[in-house]
Amino acid sequence: MKYNNPVIKGFYPDPSVCKVGDTYYLVCSSFQYFPGVPLFESKDLVNWKQIGHCLTRKSQVQLDKINSSGGVFAPTIRYNNGRFYMTTTNDTTHQHFYVWTDDIYGEWSEPIYVDQSGIDPSLFFEDNKTYFMSNGIDDYGVSGIVQCEIDIESGEKLTPSKTIWTGSGGRYLESPHMYKINGKYYLVAAEGGTEYGHMVTYARADSLYGKFEGYENNPVLTNRNLGGYEVQGVGHGDLIQDNYGN
Structure with missing residues (x-):
């Protein structure tokens, strides 16, 4: 297949993708804009159609008096037991929350x-x-990628927040995503800042809380230090498996 970047033209940073059946779904940051978190679908990861937004009611997100580059940061979309979840941060109010839907073409829940x-x-x-x-600081004062178990119905923490990885040495460790592949846990993250030093790094462990060991050839994806390239600032990444096992 031949295609030209960008596959989604316009202001759609920090993409996250999940796959249900033979269809891919993608969400992006929306910052101070409303409705929030644009939602797309695709059959081939190249041709995308916008099918709505995740945040369509004022009760779902506080955006009054939000400055430029404030508001809704770096959403993640996931699917589990017949339900879609979109989790994000309102960086201005310093609140993590998620919303859910059983109908990807319908309305999403109130925030949890x-x-x-x-x-x-x-x-x-x-x-x-x-x-x-x-990312953040855990309940023991250690900064890095922080993890806890929650009650998905209420958002209540069931375990303390604990740092599981401190990165490969780049600044502004952020954007964690966890996957289980062939019995091992893979933690993908971004480092270097959301700018020209941005990069994708990852670590692997035998258990969900580590010890996570960074890949010796990190970063695995970046255009850092390559001024003049058409695509720059590459950092936030998400893994997806296609219909052919790639």
Whole structure:
């Protein structure tokens, strides 16, 4: 397949993707704009159609007096047991929250809040348990990628927030996403700041709380230090498996 970047033209930063059946769904940051968190679908990861927004009611997100580059940061979209979840941060009010829907073309729920520091939250589901992660400072005062178990119905923390990885050495460690591949846990993150030093790094562990060991050839995706390229500032990433196992 031949295609030209960008595959979604316009102001759509920090994409996150999930796959349900043969369809991919994508969400992006929306910052101070309303409605919030644009939602797209695709059959091939190249041709995308916008099908709505996740935040369409004022009761879902506080955007009054939000400055430019404030508001809704780096959403993550996930699917579990027939339900879609979108989790994000209102960086201006310093609140993590998620909304859910059983109908991807319909309305999303009222927000459910999680009491953890940082930005760029993500959800991971395993064995009927839900894990919530973000960057930030854990309950023991350690900064890094922070994780806890939550009650998915209420957002209540069931375990203390604990730092599971401190990154590969780049500044502004953020945007964590967890995956289980061939029995191992992979933690993908962004480092270097949302600018020209941005990069995707990852670490791997045998258990959900580590010890996570960084990939020796990090970063795995970046255009840092390559001034003049058409696509720059590459950092926030999400993994997806296509219909052919790639």
